[in-house]
Amino acid sequence: MAKRIDVKDLNVYYGAFKAVEDVTMTVEPRSVTAFIGPSGCGKSTFLRTLNRMHEVVPGGRVEGHVMLDDQDLYSPKVDPVAVRRTVGMVFQRPNPFPTMSIFDNVAAGLRLNGLRDKKRLAERVETSLRGAHLWNEVKDRLDKPGAGLSGGQQQRLCIARAIAVRPSVLLMDEPCSALDPISTQAIEDLIGTLKSDYTIVIVTHNMQQAARVSDRTAFFNLAATGRPGRLVEMDDTQKIFSNPTQRATEDYISGRFG
Amino acid sequence: MSGTTGAAPTARRDPFGGGPSDPQGTRKTGRLGDRLFGGAARGAGLLVIAIVVLVGVFLLSRAVPALLDNRANFLTSTEWSVGGESQRFGIATMLWVTVASSVVAMVIAVPLGVSVALFITQYAPTWLARPAAGLVQLLAAVPSIVFGIWGAYVVGPYFEPVQNLLNSVLGWTPLFSDTTVSGSSTILFAGVVLAIMVLPIVTAMSGEIFAQTPTTHREGALALGATKWEMIRTTVLPFGKPGVISAAMLGLGRALGETVAVMIILSALADGTAWSWSLLNGGETFASKIANGAPEFTTPLQTGAYIAAGLVLFVLTFVVNAIARVVINRRKAFTE
Amino acid sequence: MTIVDTGMDTAVQETRDGSARRRLTSGLGPKAAGRRVRDELARVVMWLAFLVALVPLVWILGSVLVKGGHMLFESTWFTHSQRNITSSDVGGGAIHAIQGTLIQGAATALMAVPIGVFTAIYLVEYGRGALARAVSFMVDILTGVPSIVAALFIYAVWVTTFGFQRVGFAVALSLVLLMVPVVVRSTEEMLKLVPNELREASYALGVPKWKTIARIVIPTAFSGIVTGVLLGLARIMGETAPLLILGPYTKNIATNLFSGNMATLPTMINQDRVEALQPALDRVWGAALTLILLILLLNVVGRIIARFGAVRT
Numbered sequence: 001m002a003k004r005i006d007v008k009d010l011n012v013y014y015g016a017f018k019a020v021e022d023v024t025m026t027v028e029p030r031s032v033t034a035f036i037g038p039s040g041c042g043k044s045t046f047l048r049t050l051n052r053m054h055e056v057v058p059g060g061r062v063e064g065h066v067m068l069d070d071q072d073l074y075s076p077k078v079d080p081v082a083v084r085r086t087v088g089m090v091f092q093r094p095n096p097f098p099t100m101s102i103f104d105n106v107a108a109g110l111r112l113n114g115l116r117d118k119k120r121l122a123e124r125v126e127t128s129l130r131g132a133h134l135w136n137e138v139k140d141r142l143d144k145p146g147a148g149l150s151g152g153q154q155q156r157l158c159i160a161r162a163i164a165v166r167p168s169v170l171l172m173d174e175p176c177s178a179l180d181p182i183s184t185q186a187i188e189d190l191i192g193t194l195k196s197d198y199t200i201v202i203v204t205h206n207m208q209q210a211a212r213v214s215d216r217t218a219f220f221n222l223a224a225t226g227r228p229g230r231l232v233e234m235d236d237t238q239k240i241f242s243n244p245t246q247r248a249t250e251d252y253i254s255g256r257f258g
Numbered sequence: 259m260s261g262t263t264g265a266a267p268t269a270r271r272d273p274f275g276g277g278p279s280d281p282q283g284t285r286k287t288g289r290l291g292d293r294l295f296g297g298a299a300r301g302a303g304l305l306v307i308a309i310v311v312l313v314g315v316f317l318l319s320r321a322v323p324a325l326l327d328n329r330a331n332f333l334t335s336t337e338w339s340v341g342g343e344s345q346r347f348g349i350a351t352m353l354w355v356t357v358a359s360s361v362v363a364m365v366i367a368v369p370l371g372v373s374v375a376l377f378i379t380q381y382a383p384t385w386l387a388r389p390a391a392g393l394v395q396l397l398a399a400v401p402s403i404v405f406g407i408w409g410a411y412v413v414g415p416y417f418e419p420v421q422n423l424l425n426s427v428l429g430w431t432p433l434f435s436d437t438t439v440s441g442s443s444t445i446l447f448a449g450v451v452l453a454i455m456v457l458p459i460v461t462a463m464s465g466e467i468f469a470q471t472p473t474t475h476r477e478g479a480l481a482l483g484a485t486k487w488e489m490i491r492t493t494v495l496p497f498g499k500p501g502v503i504s505a506a507m508l509g510l511g512r513a514l515g516e517t518v519a520v521m522i523i524l525s526a527l528a529d530g531t532a533w534s535w536s537l538l539n540g541g542e543t544f545a546s547k548i549a550n551g552a553p554e555f556t557t558p559l560q561t562g563a564y565i566a567a568g569l570v571l572f573v574l575t576f577v578v579n580a581i582a583r584v585v586i587n588r589r590k591a592f593t594e
Numbered sequence: 595m596t597i598v599d600t601g602m603d604t605a606v607q608e609t610r611d612g613s614a615r616r617r618l619t620s621g622l623g624p625k626a627a628g629r630r631v632r633d634e635l636a637r638v639v640m641w642l643a644f645l646v647a648l649v650p651l652v653w654i655l656g657s658v659l660v661k662g663g664h665m666l667f668e669s670t671w672f673t674h675s676q677r678n679i680t681s682s683d684v685g686g687g688a689i690h691a692i693q694g695t696l697i698q699g700a701a702t703a704l705m706a707v708p709i710g711v712f713t714a715i716y717l718v719e720y721g722r723g724a725l726a727r728a729v730s731f732m733v734d735i736l737t738g739v740p741s742i743v744a745a746l747f748i749y750a751v752w753v754t755t756f757g758f759q760r761v762g763f764a765v766a767l768s769l770v771l772l773m774v775p776v777v778v779r780s781t782e783e784m785l786k787l788v789p790n791e792l793r794e795a796s797y798a799l800g801v802p803k804w805k806t807i808a809r810i811v812i813p814t815a816f817s818g819i820v821t822g823v824l825l826g827l828a829r830i831m832g833e834t835a836p837l838l839i840l841g842p843y844t845k846n847i848a849t850n851l852f853s854g855n856m857a858t859l860p861t862m863i864n865q866d867r868v869e870a871l872q873p874a875l876d877r878v879w880g881a882a883l884t885l886i887l888l889i890l891l892l893n894v895v896g897r898i899i900a901r902f903g904a905v906r907t
Contacts, residue, residue, distance in 0.1 A: 085799070091791060098792070295804030296803070304729075394651070399889045399893050400886060401833070487636035522867070544742075
């Protein structure tokens with residue numbers, strides 16, 4: 001069910017402002033692709049165009065194409081709501097629904113998309129929680145509020161919630177930046193397992209994390225403040241971190257700026 | 259893992275379209291739902307616009323024929339004789355009584371409310387601040403008709419000596435000169451009761467903004483060796499000034515439109531009573547005139563006269579409320 | 595050096611106004627007497643202001659309790675109407691008026707809550723540009739409309755234009771005008787408190803916007819919305835002006851909103867207050883107390899819900 005993403009000549013705008021310019025890349029299925037780059041370089045913005053979440057912000061629009069296998073996400077016939085069901089997303093800060101229990105949080109996407117069958121719901125919740133390495137910690141308190149979990153557990157709950165609707169792709173926007181090192185470790189382990197089923201794209205500020213979890217790495221940068229962000233270089237992670245082609249990439253990775 | 263159960267693989271071929279290939283089949287209902295829900299929200303907004311426009315249109319359409327038929331000057335006449343062959347009505351007396359009673363209310367309620375707000379936000383011990391604010395807000399839970407009967411039947415007799423004193427000491431000024439009205443059915447007393455009624459509004463709104471004074475300002479003043487009062491005068495009050503102004507304006511808007519309490523307290527004057535500037539006089543405000551006149555709403559023209567008065571009240575409160583909003587919005591533009 | 599300079603300047607000024615040369619002696623010593631006195635005076639004034647503000651509250655609640663308290667313990671107060679009871683008779687109850695107030699309040703809420711909540715949803719979740727600004731402006735206008743004007747408007751429509759009778763439903767219509775802005779503003783506040791992250795989380799699960807609002811946003815803000823509704827209800831239940839114009843009193847139990855007179859607590863007060871006879875005056879204060887208790891109850895319940903169900907983030 002994992003799918004390949006092909007991005008071609010993509011420009012992202014917020015109103016008149018061009019946030020990201022001319023990105024072309026391929027994201028391989030069943031692999032982890034990391035986006036790195038300095039703050040404001042457009043990597044998160046670009047990530048959000050992969051499931052059309054940028055449209056939630058007024059004025060957000062794109063030019064160009066994003067192909068999911070052979071489906072163009074921006075074809076006029078495509079319903080953005082359906083796109084998001086296929087391309088799931090995990091956010092920077094864990095955001096479980098505060099009014100819902102742990103069970104209901106995981107089941108939320110299924111229920112809101114119309115699945116009513118109790119038995120199937122329970123099955124899917126369990127598989128998803130197991131898939132998110134959270135089942136053993138919460139199986140005895142599924143009816144407790146999701147907000148009562150620790151930050152790291154909440155983030156894994158959000159991952160469980162995202163994979164419960166069975167997406168083909170999982171986008172992660174700095175999923176560990178609000179977490180402590182131990183929780184971060186747990187999420188990174190989880191990413192390692194999830195990649196056998198999903199196409200995973202992760203935005204991270206932490207270069208060690210990119211080096212640890214990803215197979216491919218894309219480096220984004222902007223030429224100057226106020227200019228749109230660009231994709232500078234994308235390659236195997238090992239190559240990017242050992243022998244990048246571009247000078248800017250090397251400077252960034254070796255900590256000379258950013 | 260999660261990819262092994264559930265919908266058949268064929269169901270995933272065209273995941274973005276609707277119809278049978280949509281695993282949960284919700285796309286269509288989703289879109290319809292969005293249209294209905296968004297439409298309902300938009301419709302409610304449009305309904306609110308329509309209501310306000312209708313209020314204006316209806317009141318105008320009822321008032322204009324009566325105004326055209328009016329034999330007296332609507333703005334300057336002190337007469338009010340409606341019904342019968344020819345109507346003669348003007349709002350001069352009502353305007354004076356309305357404004358005078360509301361101004362009396364403001365003169366009392368603003369300083370008092372601001373002081374109480376300062377007490378709650380700056381002086382009250384922590385354990386007292388919340389209950390104190392709650393107590394003052396309790397006044398807002400008292401319906402205006404209860405203020406009316408309490409004022410007229412309970413407080414009035416105690417207020418009479420105060421009025422008599424004012425009359426004997428300041429009777430030489432037009433504001434406190436002798437009138438034909440006896441007891442406490444006066445503009446002054448109506449103003450006092452109105453002051454109590456708007457006190458919660460003034461206190462709550464100015465307290466809200468006093469509490470927002472940045473700690474850095476306050477500490478800065480204290481660090482310069484200011485006493486608490488000097489700190490308040492140099493930081494809290496200037497910072498809260500727009501809040502106080504709009505609190506006063508909202509209170510004023512409320513006082514101008516208050517009906518029942520004023521109606522119960524004020525004694526209406528007989529037709530042809532001589533004009534007086536005295537606050538110890540009786541009279542009717544726009545609102546109490548309309549309420550008192552309800553039994554006279556017989557013919558459209560007669561009703562129209564009252565509706566014309568209502569329109570003036572509407573415009574008056576609108577202007578006052580608009581000032582309040584402009585002041586507070588300008589402050590918001592500054593702080594955000 | 596500047597410090598000395600300023601000191602000199604101050605010295606000149608202080609001497610000129612002749613008030614207190616002593617001030618300059620301060621250093622780390624005690625504050626100058628004048629400043630200290632003013633500071634103390636301010637403190638006393640603020641405390642006094644608070645105590646003065648309490649006087650009417652205590653007085654009004656005290657009066658109502660003393661004069662009307664015993665009525666609530668009459669065995670018939672909550673069970674009987676005033677049918678066949680003249681102003682010189684003791685007895686009867688207020689159930690007809692309590693019922694009328696509750697029925698009209700419920701009818702008002704039934705109309706005002708959907709309008710108000712959906713308007714707030716429009717303003718927070720959908721509205722942008724000129725239309726949203728217009729709606730917001732109109733809500734502001736509605737907030738300032740005096741109740742008597744709202745009543746006049748309904749009278750002009752309901753009675754003058756359509757020629758209908760003055761019935762409970764007409765009262766409810768005019769109360770809707772007063773309740774809608776309260777509900778809009780409080781719901782708006784609550785919806786704004788719901789973090790955007792929750793909306794995004796829901797969108798990212800492929801949930802359509804309307805379901806996101808209906809199943810995620812509104813449940814999160816629910817208790818706040820309920821509080822706003824109860825406070826709005828508390829405001830309109832005490833309104834009397836529309837009743838004077840649109841809702842004639844009756845001593846009998848009446849439950850039909852669309853025909854006949856219907857009693858309410860405010861009109862019961864207004865009816866009996868002009869009587870000179872003690873039984874009627876007792877009923878005035880009894881009804882006043884009942885009305886205050888009803889409104890307080892709504893306030894208290896509203897605040898409890900607000901306290902224990904605040905928007906969790």
